[in-house]
Amino acid sequence: MITPTGSQTGYLQDPRLILDRAIATGAAVIAGVQPSQLTDPTPCTEMDVRALLAHLVGVLDRITALGRGDDPFAVTETAVADDRWTDAWRESGRRAAAAWSDDAVLVRPMALPWIAGNGAEVLASYFSELTVHTWDLATATGRQPDWDDTVVAAAFDGARQILPAENRRDLYEEISAARGFDEVAVPFAEAVPIPDDAPAIDRLVAWNGRDPRRRF
Structure with missing residues (x-):
């Protein structure tokens, strides 16, 4: 389990602003998905486009659940x-915003198997999943969204706090044991080497x- 460190500056002062912008980027990509693409493959090899859409909506619903306790x-x-x-995404986004509308939620202690902190820190831990899966969907459907630099930077910062560069199986085996599972499905491969000057979304x-x- 990761305990965030560092000063409460930048996006951690109010990560709800980043959440709103991440949802907006997701909305733009989802709006472009054609019915004929729903069974197409995605970079998430276990999901087609339809399953990935359901997973993205599910991420927002998990964020809502956290805000509601x-x-x-x-x-x-x-x-x-x-x-x-598109309607499902919009409705889930509204529920997430409502669940986190009270400022008190941002300072409420929260814990997930991979992170413990206050509400702001735990909310921010979801930015990477939201943004990467939005990229998965955009890649699978041939979209080229206008990536929000602030969202991508916050997502990358959160990802580096939660995911080690190497030996991710060891981390998830610890998480699995903490949750009482006998097996663990590692949801992330090892980091892929990429030039430091690559676009932020690629990194x-x-x-x-x-x-x-x-190409996947």
Whole structure:
């Protein structure tokens, strides 16, 4: 489990602003998904486009659960009608914003298997997952969104706090044991080497085990 360190500056003062912007980028990508693409493969090899959409909505629903003080692991991912993904995303985004609207939630102690801190720190830990899966969806459907530099920077900062550069299986075995699981499915491959001057979004997805230079 990671305990965040560092001063409460920048996006951690109010990560809800970053969440709003990450949701907006996701909305732009989801709006461009065509029904004919729903069964296409994605960089998440275990998910097609439809399953990835359900997972993205599920991430927002887990964020909502955290804000409400509920168990985020009780959230189930469910497909919706093919023409309702944009509506589902918008509705989940509204629920997430409402769940975190009280400033007191930002300082409430929270803990997940991989991070413990206050609400602001735990909320920020989701920026990487939201942004990387938005990239997955954009890549799978041929979209080239206008990436929000502030969101990507916050996501990359959070990812580097949670994910070690190497030996990620060891980390997730510890998490698995802490949660009482016999097996652990490592959701991230090892970081992919990439030039330091690569675009920020490429460096983020490479840290999360994707190779942005290779077609999936």
